[in-house]
Amino acid sequence: MRDRNGRSPGKAGRPAVMTDVAKLAGVSHQTVSRVLNDSPQVRAETRERVLAAVEALGYRPNAMARGLVSRRSKVLGVVTFDTVLFGPASMMLGIERAARAAGYGVSIAALETVDRPSVLAAINTLADQGVDGVIVIAPQQTTASALHSMPRQLVVVAVEAGQDAGLPAAVVDQFEGTRLAVHHLLELGHRTVWHVSGPAGWLEARDRAQGWRRALEAAGAEVPPMIGGDWSARSGYEAGLLLAAQTGVTAVFAANDQMALGLLRAFAERGIRVPEDISVIGFDDIPEAAYLTPPLTTMRQDFDEVGRRSMQLLLQLLESDNDVPEPPPVVPTLVVRESTAPPAR
Numbered sequence: 001m002r003d004r005n006g007r008s009p010g011k012a013g014r015p016a017v018m019t020d021v022a023k024l025a026g027v028s029h030q031t032v033s034r035v036l037n038d039s040p041q042v043r044a045e046t047r048e049r050v051l052a053a054v055e056a057l058g059y060r061p062n063a064m065a066r067g068l069v070s071r072r073s074k075v076l077g078v079v080t081f082d083t084v085l086f087g088p089a090s091m092m093l094g095i096e097r098a099a100r101a102a103g104y105g106v107s108i109a110a111l112e113t114v115d116r117p118s119v120l121a122a123i124n125t126l127a128d129q130g131v132d133g134v135i136v137i138a139p140q141q142t143t144a145s146a147l148h149s150m151p152r153q154l155v156v157v158a159v160e161a162g163q164d165a166g167l168p169a170a171v172v173d174q175f176e177g178t179r180l181a182v183h184h185l186l187e188l189g190h191r192t193v194w195h196v197s198g199p200a201g202w203l204e205a206r207d208r209a210q211g212w213r214r215a216l217e218a219a220g221a222e223v224p225p226m227i228g229g230d231w232s233a234r235s236g237y238e239a240g241l242l243l244a245a246q247t248g249v250t251a252v253f254a255a256n257d258q259m260a261l262g263l264l265r266a267f268a269e270r271g272i273r274v275p276e277d278i279s280v281i282g283f284d285d286i287p288e289a290a291y292l293t294p295p296l297t298t299m300r301q302d303f304d305e306v307g308r309r310s311m312q313l314l315l316q317l318l319e320s321d322n323d324v325p326e327p328p329p330v331v332p333t334l335v336v337r338e339s340t341a342p343p344a345r
Contacts, residue, residue, distance in 0.1 A: 016057035025053040076104045076314070077126030077134040079119060081111040081143075085231060086286045087204070087256070087301065091137050091159055094307030102311055107131055119146035127154050133314045135159060141201050157314045159306060160204065168317060170310035170327055174204055177299045177332030178211030181253050181281050182219075184297070184334055189342045190251035190279065192221045196239040196263065198255040199230045208255045208283065229259045236262025243278075244270040250278055250343040257282035257289050257298055264292060264339070275341035285335055295337035305330050 022032045027050060034042050035050040042050075053059075076099050080092050092108075099106050107129055109122035119136070126134050133155035138144045144161040158169040185193045195212045198205025209226060216223045227242060229235035236259030243249050244266060254260035260282030267274055274280050274294055282289065285300035309327040316324040 016059040018059070020057055021050065021053045021059050024057060025050045073130045073132055074104055075107055075129070075131050076311075077107050077109065077123070077129070077131035079109045079111065079122045079126070079134060079136040081114045081137070085256075086258070086284055087303075088137055088139060088160075090301075090303040091306060094303035094305075095135055095137075095159070095310060096307070097304060098307035098311035101308075102315065104132075104311075114140055115142050116146040119143050123154065123156065133157065133318055135310050135314060136161075139202055139204055141203060141206075144203060155314060155317045157310050157317070159310050168313055168324070168326060170306050170313055171329050172204075172301050172306060173329035173331045174207035175211040175214070176329070177283065177301075178208045178253070179215045180332065180334045181283065181299050182212055182215035184336070185251040185253065185279060185281060185340060186215075186219050186221060188251075188279065188340060191343075192216060192224055193251045193253050194224050194227070194243060194249055196227045196229045196236060196252060196254045196259050198259075199228070202231075205231075205255055212253060229255065231256050231258060233258045233262040233265070235259055237266045239263065240266025241270070243267075244272055251340075252278060252280050254280065254282045257284045257286040257296060260296055260298070260339075261288075261292060264294075264296075268293075274339050276344060279340040279343070281340055283332070289335075290337065292339075294339045297337045297340040298335050299332040300335050301332050302330055 018032050022028055025032065027046060031042060031046065032050055035047050078092065078095055080088065096106055107126060109126055111118050111122055119142075123134055123136070135157050136143065136147060136159065138147060138158045138161040144158065144167070147156060147158055147161065147167050156168070158167045160171055161167055161169045182193050193212070193216065195209065197209045213223055227239045229239055236254055239259065240263040243252060243263070252263060254263055260280055263280050264274055267278060272278055280296070282296050282298040285298045289296040289298050309330065313324065313327055
């Protein structure tokens with residue numbers, strides 16, 4: 001008897017299992033396993049017979065069965081934190097896509113409190129579940145420092161732990177991304193660039209602030225006082241009110257797009273035109289950036305590429321006993337829209 005697709009099911013209508021394939025092909029289940037795992041130690045005619053049996057029975061090996069053969073669970077652990085921020089949320093999505101493409105399932109541990117004990121507890125919980133390895137989204141200093149105390153028997157890759165973390169990591173080149181942003185504004189003719197930073201304790205905020213300062217110093221431009229924010233549009237709005245009261249401000253670099261959105265609102269309320277009076281550039285390229293008034297110039301991060309590189313690094317570490325070179329940082333892309341222009345004369 002065959003099913004509606006013309007395939008022969010296992011006994012009593014159940015899905016076919018490996019022993020059914022072995023019986024139909026006239027081989028051992030070890031041979032079936034070797035064929036399914038693409039072992040070179042199988043004769044061509046035997047391989048064809050097994051694959052024909054697989055097709056006839058509609059057999060589909062599940063992740064658990066493959067894990068028993070390879071001694072891997074084919075499940076990846078991801079430690080993240082409970083956030084609605086665009087960057088970390090998009091990073092999580094990029095990792096999930098890369099894991100699926102590599103044939104891995106994902107077990108997620110989302111932290112409500114980002115501190116050392118919580119991070120280590122989450123990693124240990126995932127280790128107890130038998131995951132092959134763990135990717136930790138570590139954009140905060142407390143998260144990154146906790147990884148130095150992780151279980152040594154577990155393969156762990158950090159994402160956004162800073163370019164000087166001393167850990168296997170996939171990162172975005174925050175310094176180069178910031179340099180490109182500042183350079184764009186200076187090339188337009190602005191004498192200096194003000195900065196609304198992210199919150200203390202965030203590695204991305206630290207690196208973007210340092211990159212902003214270095215870029216201005218390298219260009220011989222004055223470094224104005226930095227204004228602190230917390231990633232929110234509200235903090236950008238408050239920073240915008242402060243900047244609107246300053247004289248001589250012609251360009252502002254916001255550490256993320258949400259704060260740039262707040263800047264646009266504050267400037268509009270104070271009758272300051274963007275970009276005629278002040279140019280504004282953000283970071284992230286959120287989906288709404290192209291539809292703000294005016295459309296926002298920003299730095300786009302390729303989160304899918306970060307996910308792919310973190311997954312590639314994890315698999316290399318799992319398969320090699322030697323040191324594995326880290327992937328190069330992902331460089332953000334400048335997206336020029338209508339919120340930046342030469343300064344008014």
